[in-house]
Amino acid sequence: MVLTVFLFIVAVGAVISVLGTAAGMLIWVTGGRILRWRTMEDTRPKQPNPYEAWLEREETAEGREQNRLRREARQGCWVGEAGRSRMH
Structure with missing residues (x-):
């Protein structure tokens, strides 16, 4: 049992x-x-695609300039003197 x-x-x-x-x-x-x-x-809301936004900005001259400024600002955070001075 x-x-x-x-x-x-x-x-x-x-x-x-x-x-x-x-x-x-x-x-x-x-x-x-x-x-x-x-x-x-x-x-759920659709997440924005950063590449599509970049592509839309590339279609105009001021959009291309905006992309260039964004790219330079992003690179400045990591490389060069601007990036080094911001970290300290």
Whole structure:
């Protein structure tokens, strides 16, 4: 009787372990996508594409100048004297 109850508990534990492992592997393989609701995914705002914004600015002369200034400002933060003086 005690042995039967013990084996039943072990069997239930083994089944739960196998199911939990299978569920965990499914979540891992899908990158967690299986847990997200489809409606939540569809209503999220679309992230702006920085390349598309850059491409739109390239179409005009002042846009090209703006891109050049942005690029120089970004590079100045990391290289050269301007970048070094800003870090101190």
